[in-house]
Amino acid sequence: MTDSTNAQTDARxxxxxxLAGIPAGYVITYGQLAALAGFSRRARWAGQVLKQLxxxxxxxxHRVINAQGKISLPGDAGEKQRALLESEGVTVSxxxxxxxxxxxxxxxxxx
DNA sequence: CGTTTGACTTTCG
DNA sequence: ACGAAAGCCAAAC
Numbered sequence: 001m002t003d004s005t006n007a008q009t010d011a012r013x014x015x016x017x018x019l020a021g022i023p024a025g026y027v028i029t030y031g032q033l034a035a036l037a038g039f040s041r042r043a044r045w046a047g048q049v050l051k052q053l054x055x056x057x058x059x060x061x062h063r064v065i066n067a068q069g070k071i072s073l074p075g076d077a078g079e080k081q082r083a084l085l086e087s088e089g090v091t092v093s094x095x096x097x098x099x100x101x102x103x104x105x106x107x108x109x110x111x
Numbered sequence: 112c113g114t115t116t117g118a119c120t121t122t123c124g
Numbered sequence: 125a126c127g128a129a130a131g132c133c134a135a136a137c
Contacts (some may be wrong), residue, residue: 030119045134047118064118072118081118 012049014038022063024088026105027098029067036107047072063088063105071096 018037022028028036030043039045050061062084065071071078071092082092090103 034119041120041132042134043119044117044132045119048135049118051118061118066118067120074118077118 011037011039015046015049016057016059019059019061019064021107022060022105024060024063025090025103027063027065027069027085027090027100027103028105029069029100030064030072031067032104033064043067065098069098069100069104071098 014037015033018033021036022033030046031041034040034042034046037046046064050064053059053061062081071081073081078096082096085092085098090098092098
């Protein structure tokens with residue numbers, strides 16, 4: 001395969017690694033996740049990658065929400081994500097909203 | 112190469 | 125607090 005293909009795979013891999021670093025009971029926004037992977041202002045791209053994420057991947061994709069502290073997944077998928085977060089101890093409001101001041105993950109702390 | 116699209120973000124009313 | 129509009133960026137057409 002070509003170098004360009006490698007670059008694309010590497011970019012996704014970095015995002016996966018960053019996502020894997022999010023502990024249960026915490027959430028992170030698309031923008032923060034992208035920045036954590038080394039790509040600032042790539043929030044949309046991060047969302048696109050998660051959408052294409054295979055089901056067999058064991059990554060905590062449900063810990064990723066938007067900057068408004070709300071689940072971006074439409075329909076039943078959003079309800080499913082809420083259930084997963086609740087099961088990890090994250091409090092989710094009826095409007096799929098989460099208190100970022102309590103559950104937002106900061107890598108530069110607690111370690 | 113120009114246009115459209117989107118699991119985003121921020122600002123304004 | 126909520127919705128609309130604009131801004132931003134990469135991938136798909």
